[in-house]
Each structure stands twice: as C-alpha cells, then as structure tokens.
Amino acid sequence: MAEAGPPERHEPYVYELAWILPSIAIPTTMLVAVVIAAFGMGIHLPGxxxxxxxxxxxxxxxxxxxxxxxxxxxxxxxxxxxxxxxxxxxxxxxxxxxxxxxxxxxxxxxxxxxxxxxxxxxxxxxxxxxxxxxxxxxxxxxxxxxxxxxxxxxxxxxxxxxxxxxx
CATH class of the missing domain: 2.60.40.420 (Cupredoxins -  blue copper proteins)
Structure with a gap:
C-alpha cells in the first residue's frame, strides 16, 4: 500500500489576505478621519x-x-x-x-x-x-x-x- 503524502496546497493565503487587509485598512482609515476631524478641523462634540x-x-x-x-x-x-x-x-x-x-x-x-x-x-x-x-x-x-x-x-x-x- 502506498503511503499518502502531504495534502496538496492551493494558493495558501489568497482568501485570508482578501479578508485581513480590508479588516485592517477600513478601521485604520476611519480612525485617521476621526483624528483629522477632531484635531485638524476642530470638530468636536459639545461636552x-x-x-x-x-x-x-x-x-x-x-x-x-x-x-x-x-x-x-x-x-x-x-x-x-x-x-x-x-x-x-x-x-x-x-x-x-x-x-x-x-x-x-x-x-x-x-x-x-x-x-x-x-x-x-x-x-x-x-x-x-x-x-x-x-x-x-x-x-x-x-x-x-x-x-x-x-x-x-x-x-x-x-x-x-x-x-x-x-x-
């Protein structure tokens, strides 16, 4: 009986990167926009x-x-x-x-x-x-x-x- 080899790998990280990159980019973009609005444009909530x-x-x-x-x-x-x-x-x-x-x-x-x-x-x-x-x-x-x-x-x-x- 032949011994089975390791499972075949398909484009290992394509799907993971398709989710991870936007998951990091979107919140980072939102945070930068809030910081610019708060400090650069002087927009703030009344306290x-x-x-x-x-x-x-x-x-x-x-x-x-x-x-x-x-x-x-x-x-x-x-x-x-x-x-x-x-x-x-x-x-x-x-x-x-x-x-x-x-x-x-x-x-x-x-x-x-x-x-x-x-x-x-x-x-x-x-x-x-x-x-x-x-x-x-x-x-x-x-x-x-x-x-x-x-x-x-x-x-x-x-x-x-x-x-x-x-x-």
Missing part, C-alpha cells in the same frame, strides 16, 4: 460645561430665570430648563444674524435638545450643564425638540425660536 444641583435650579443662576438675555451687541444667551415634557421657555424671538449661546440642563430625567438644520444637538442630563452656540443667518421659525425619549409626554416636548428681521 459638559459644568454641574448644577437639579433640585436647586429655581435658586441657581442662570436657571432661576430661563429665557433670552442680551449679553453683547447681536449676541444673546438662551437659558433653557427641560422638565416633565416641556422646555422653559418654549418660544423666544431673536433678530436675524444673532449669535445665540444656548445654556441648558434638565430638572428630572435625561432629555435631548436639537434644532434641526443647525449644529445645536445637546444631551440634557440632570446635574450637568450643556452649552452650544448657534448663529441664525436667515429669518424664520426654527423648531427645537427633545430627541431623547423621556416618557409618555415626550411628543409634547418642543418649542420654537422665531428669527425676525431681514438678512
């Missing part, structure tokens, strides 16, 4: 701007008086408090071209804050202060809404920023 006791919001400035305050020529601070399916305030008016610094927090549970079509997209966490800045270049009505499910009345959490004037 926590501070802390506040959510049980003391009615006594803690600026959350004791939510609303729009002019802080410089054509620059405003919009202080927002989210709680139990509402934003305070839920409607504000600003002039066209105004730069609005949004300072927000939550009184009760995690809420979201988003103005579609702008860079305003915040997570409102009880005890944390979130900040972002938006400049409104065109007149119109900009709706803002809670984009984080917060309970049975979540669909009621919205408001509007009315931008008035001519560009």
């Amino acid at each position: 926590i701007a501070g802390t506040v006791d959510p049980t003391q919001l009615r006594k803690t400035p600026p959350f004791d008086n939510p609303g729009l305050t002019q802080i410089a020529p054509n620059r405003y601070q919009l202080t927002i408090v989210a709680s139990a399916w509402q934003f305070q305030p839920n409607e504000v008016r600003v002039p066209v071209g105004a730069q609005v610094d949004i300072v927000a927090t939550s009184r009760d549970v995690i809420h979201g804050f988003e103005i579609p079509g702008t860079n305003a997209n915040l997570m409102l966490i009880p005890g944390r202060i979130a900040r972002t800045t938006v400049t409104f270049h065109r007149p119109g009505t900009y709706q803002f809404m809670c984009h984080e499910y917060c309970g049975v009345g979540h669909h009621l959490m919205w408001g509007r920023i009315i931008v008035e004037g001519t560009p």
Whole structure:
C-alpha cells in the first residue's frame, strides 16, 4: 500500500489576505478621519460645561430665570430648563444674524435638545450643564425638540425660536 503524502496546497493565503487587509485598512482609515476631524478641523462634540444641583435650579443662576438675555451687541444667551415634557421657555424671538449661546440642563430625567438644520444637538442630563452656540443667518421659525425619549409626554416636548428681521 502506498503511503499518502502531504495534502496538496492551493494558493495558501489568497482568501485570508482578501479578508485581513480590508479588516485592517477600513478601521485604520476611519480612525485617521476621526483624528483629522477632531484635531485638524476642530470638530468636536459639545461636552459638559459644568454641574448644577437639579433640585436647586429655581435658586441657581442662570436657571432661576430661563429665557433670552442680551449679553453683547447681536449676541444673546438662551437659558433653557427641560422638565416633565416641556422646555422653559418654549418660544423666544431673536433678530436675524444673532449669535445665540444656548445654556441648558434638565430638572428630572435625561432629555435631548436639537434644532434641526443647525449644529445645536445637546444631551440634557440632570446635574450637568450643556452649552452650544448657534448663529441664525436667515429669518424664520426654527423648531427645537427633545430627541431623547423621556416618557409618555415626550411628543409634547418642543418649542420654537422665531428669527425676525431681514438678512
């Protein structure tokens, strides 16, 4: 009886390389893109701007008086408090071209804050202060809404920023 030799080898690493190379190249490309965006282009997520006791919001400035305050020529601070399916305030008016610094927090549970079509997209966490800045270049009505499910009345959490004037 003849002794069997070693098994025949077929193109040993072609299939392995076809999977391994893209598995390394794709995540590496994504990592490089994130690093370039974060450091080279200055793109970053809004972070926590501070802390506040959510049980003391009615006594803690600026959350004791939510609303729009002019802080410089054509620059405003919009202080927002989210709680139990509402934003305070839920409607504000600003002039066209105004730069609005949004300072927000939550009184009760995690809420979201988003103005579609702008860079305003915040997570409102009880005890944390979130900040972002938006400049409104065109007149119109900009709706803002809670984009984080917060309970049975979540669909009621919205408001509007009315931008008035001519560009």
